[in-house]
Amino acid sequence: MMAKQSSLTPLDQTKIKFFGIGALLLAAWAWTFWSTLLSMEVVWRGSETYMHCYFIPLISLWLIWPLRHAINPQSFGSLWGLLLFIPSFMLWLVGFAADVNLIAHFGAMLCLVSLLWCWLGDSNFRVLRFPLIYLLFAVPFGEEANAPLQFITAEMAVWLLQITGIPVLHEGLYITTPVASFEVAEACSGVRFMIVALALAFLFSHMHFQGWKKRALFIGSLVILSIIANSFRAFFLIFIGEKSGMTYGFGADHYYYGWAFFAIVIFLSFHIGAKFGDKNEEILHLAEQTNRVRVIPVAISVMLLVTINSALFTVWQPITPPEQPAELPAASNWQKIETNRLHPSYPHSLASSTFIGPEGLQYFTAQFAHRQSRGELISWSNKVFQQEDWSVKQQMHIEIANMPWTELSLVKRSGERLRLYYNYQVGSVITTDVRTVKLLQGLHFISAKNSLAILHHFNCVDDEENCRKSVENATTALISKR
DSSP states (O other): OOOOOOSOOHHHHHHHHHHHHHHHHHHHHHHHTHHHHHHHHHHHHHOGGGGGGGGHHHHHHHHHGGGGGGOOTTSBOOHHHHHHHHHHHHHHHHHHHHTOHHHHHHHHHHHHHHHHHHHHOHHHHHHHHHHHHGGGGGSOOOGGGHHHHHHHHHHHHHHHHHHTTOOOEEETTEEEOSSOEEEOOGGGSSHHHHHHHHHHHHHHHHHHOOSHHHHHHHHHHHHHHHHHHHHHHHHHHHHHHHHTTTSSSSTHHHHHHHHHHHHHHHHHHHHHHHHTOOOOOOOOSOSOOSOOBOHHHHHHHHHHHHHHHHHHHHHOOOBOOOSSOBOOOOOTTOEEESOOTTOOBOTTOSEEEEEEOGGGOEEEEEEEOSSBSSOOSSOTTOBSSOTTTEEEEEEEEEEETTEEEEEEEEEETTSOEEEEEEEEEETTEEESOHHHHHHHHHHHHHTTOOOOEEEEEEEEESOHHHHHHHHHHHHHHHTTTO
């Protein structure tokens, strides 16, 4: 009997091997960084600022699809991709150990890009370089710009209101006109517009411009324009509310007017940019005709991923916080209470309690492990006070009882004023710098130290001298004994 010959051509067999290796690397990457990917999706889902991140992988696939015929499956494997994977993994490990989501998210996505480079090879990667690098926009970033953008928006809105002749009382992020009082909250900072504008600007500049100078000019211009446009948006909303007696401009109008204004700005920017765009040439040929297969870098990357998984997930076991944080005992002359004036929010702590002491001083504390399955001491979702109710009038970094403190002077719309003092403790080190906290948590995690990360949080009625004296006395009683 004659043996049945395979119907697959050598090229088909090469393609199966090529895409099989890619599927294996993708599966290994997802397995290794699964917890990081889940935390990234939680941020997408939990904040309207990052809802656009769901579309980034789809946009990358949309950009890759027309280029699929330019890929040469007979040329794959890159040492450069493997070399990039090592620092990318170290970046992720730092973020993972210190529980810094931003660093861990960037590290995980850079690992994906480097592994794809390692698999595709240099010539194929050059063809798909932009769609793959564009995946980095799936990382939720930019929240750090909220505070400065709030300040810029408030200042420009007040300036525009003064130009129109409307009387304005400006205090921090509060803007008071004859009709009503307005607050430039985090949702009004424009960071959402700026991040979306940045992602769209990169995409548009790639599709319409050839030189990096034109691309950089367009991206920078659109980001600056989005910040200016947001200030005008805030001004127009206040102006409409002022002139209509608050009949229009707020409620649902606030949301719809904002996005409509942003859409107009983006449309006009793209329309003008397209007029100065360069003609892109369609790719109709393979990236490189020379067959060059490097199996060793791909094999090493797979072995590294397996080793990393074995090492990490046998050594590290996350601590699962209780459904309800444990209650802490009250110190002498201190009484436990249920409600804090500032309503600090630190969910999923191991233990937390609020106490009231002499002279009405309130003390809130929350304790965390260095690595938990959910919840952490330093997180964008944690709040030392509720920004919807309070605005920062002044912020200072001071020292009380030989300990560093962040002092905030807070004001409420009703006119009520409080002073807030807080810092963080990791082991025996007390600091106000969140980067130091994360670094110490990472070091304690890697060295398996049995210590806690703690928030110390005092608030009292706005009286600088008396408040500082009360905190000094309380510090001696509450913190030095820990």
